[in-house]
Amino acid sequence: MAAVDLESPGDPTRRERSRARLVTYTALSVLLVAAVVQVELWPVTAFRLFSSSRGADGAGLTLWAVAPDGTRTDLRPSGNSVLATTGHLYDDLARADADQAQEMVVGWLGVAGIRPEDVSQVVLERATWTTDPHTLERRETSRTVVAAVRP
Amino acid sequence: MSAPATGATPVVGAPETRTAGPGRRWPALDARLVAPGPAWRARWVHGGVAAVVGLRLLTRDWTLIADRPSALRSHVNVVGWVPDLPAAALVALQVLGVAAAVLAIARVRPRLAFAVAWAAYLVLAGLWGSSGKVMHNDVLTVTVATVLLFSSPPGRGVPRGDLRVRWGWPPRAALAVVGVVYLLTGVQKLRHSGPGWALGDNMAWVLRQGSSPLGDGLAQALANLPAVPQLLATGALCLELLAPLLLLVAWTRPLFALAVAVMHTSIWACLGLDYSAWVLTVAAVAVPAGLPWRPPWPRGREPRSRVVAPAAPATPAAP
Structure with a gap:
């Protein structure tokens, strides 16, 4: 079945869903890319907390x-x-x-x-x-x- | 700036199989993200994170930043453009941020107040950490608060049980950020050290080289106990790697917050590292999202003319 969007473009609920997706997926993408590329531009960070092994x-x-x-x-x-x-x-x-x-x-x-x-x-x-x-x-x-x- | 409830029909959305965008790829998770949620939970998470921001702003002597010579400041961060500030300006920023956090908690212009508190916190924490070392102590709080900046917290007139998409996604977005951050801390350990991080002598050496505020006896004793360092490291690594799953299920969210509190408290006790902001932020996000009952506070006005509850929404509310 073809996908059909039943919500009108001006629907506040539709706008809110778009905002939710934009904000959430952008934030998660930034976190993931920074971790993969090893970015350290606080507060964007690779989250290397104690990631190196210690030894004698x-x-x-x-x-x-x-x-x-x-x-x-x-x-x-x-x-x-x-x-x-x-x-x-x-x-x-x-x-x-x-x-x-x-x-x-x-x-x-x-x-x-x-x-x-x-x-x-x-x-x-x-x-x-x-x-x-x-x-x-x-x-x-x-x-x-x-x-x-x-x- | 806070969002009113009047005039809008409670959420009745299209079935998730009919939504467009990223929902096609991650239908179940996406459906949960954009499902309606109760106003009380959005208030708790918004107010809780504002409280953490306010507490961090209140409990640190930010004037220490002014003692740092200009030549010993690193500008490699998002506040690298901010000029060196005198102690008076740092205090003014602190007072402004704390006042804004209080207003956000009290739901007086909560969206604007939250943004002001976040901005003050971002600048002060960024300047604090501009001495060459990557400071992670405030990163989780700043990141979660950044996501909440784009949400519209329920206004005072919104009933607690009001169910809408606009109240539902911010707590879930915050949960997603917390889960991914903890996952990344675990993945980086495996990426840079492999399983030996947990299974080898690593944790024993971390304990031996740490500086405990309770004296070195505790950390040294743990380091020399057979298998205990490996168990501590494995437990911490498992908690980090399983964070997204533990935050996906409502009833494990408070347990995750508890486990995080235990882990960071033990890190403080053994190594003297203060990650209390992480503990509080996780609690502010995960506990309200995992409560099986509606807390009696904060109260919202119940509508006089009609009951604002969705009549069989096509998209059910997600926990």
């Missing part, structure tokens, strides 16, 4: 302020939860141009309460480690300098 081996970036006498201070922000997550921008620091990198470094120094003139350079290092499952002690397996910026 790990890696991480550390940003150090190096004083003229060689003293090193870890610049990882703590306390304020907004500032703390800026540590995730360390990757961007390695890719940033000179001016942008300097601005970022000065920003982190300011958060840490360190004057740029008291620092000879800021060094971004990548370390890898392995953790003992019983003692939970970490043993560093490598350390490389990713970037060095003079503030």
Whole structure:
């Protein structure tokens, strides 16, 4: 039997059904496409929550302020939860141009309460480690300098 | 801006076999999406999500955003165009959003009020999460609220039992979004880690490396118990993958909300991650959609002249 639409085009119920379909299927399509293509444009996200497997081996970036006498201070922000997550921008620091990198470094120094003139350079290092499952002690397996910026 | 009930004949639609559009491909689900629903459920879901938005706006110190140097802000999100705001502007946005959420719950210009609360929440949560890390804490609430933006919540004069398509689809669209979001979180685990995510040592290491607000003893103890990390991970993964099915059936919806609350509470207890907005959003959407009875609140005016109930609608109401 051929499909017949018994509702008139101006019927508010028909309009409401069209709206329901448009809104719902568009929203679901955006969610699915973002997940497949791995889009991260908040609040559009791929929903990768804890999707990577953890193990004994790990890696991480550390940003150090190096004083003229060689003293090193870890610049990882703590306390304020907004500032703390800026540590995730360390990757961007390695890719940033000179001016942008300097601005970022000065920003982190300011958060840490360190004057740029008291620092000879800021060094971004990548370390890898392995953790003992019983003692939970970490043993560093490598350390490389990713970037060095003079503030 | 809220939708009145007067002047419209209660829903009498064409049989679903005669509908056009996406309904041809997914006839059963599409028929359920566009079936009539009661006004009280639309009010509960709309008001519940507005309450979650208002609560999130109220309970966070948004002025912390102003402490972040401009150079340490990521602009890769939908609010990347918003300029850096001083603390006073952030507070003003917070107050505006909370006031709008209260108005939406009280059904005073609910559609406009909901949109204002959503916009304030979107901007503040977006700015909060502009520090390089993808913050998922508020994503579910924002996404569900985005869908509800396009709905017309029942006005004060609409009887609770009024049955229409316009009251039916928003709760179901919200359920669909919640189900797909949880499904995707599960699928991504399988996609990027495979079954080993649940069956291997992954969860034990997650517990060992986490930071619990209750002290590290609990997480460490669970991590070292045989099979417990695998059971926790498998349970979480199954809950995520089965979310669309659990939300499809009316009586399992409150159970899903309960299971989600247990899962996210255990994540908080073991790892210190706050996903309370997800718990509340799921509760706001799934519980009203799964209630077998009509709650006595909020009351709507009963019509004086006629009973507004559909006379044998061609499209039956879906749960």
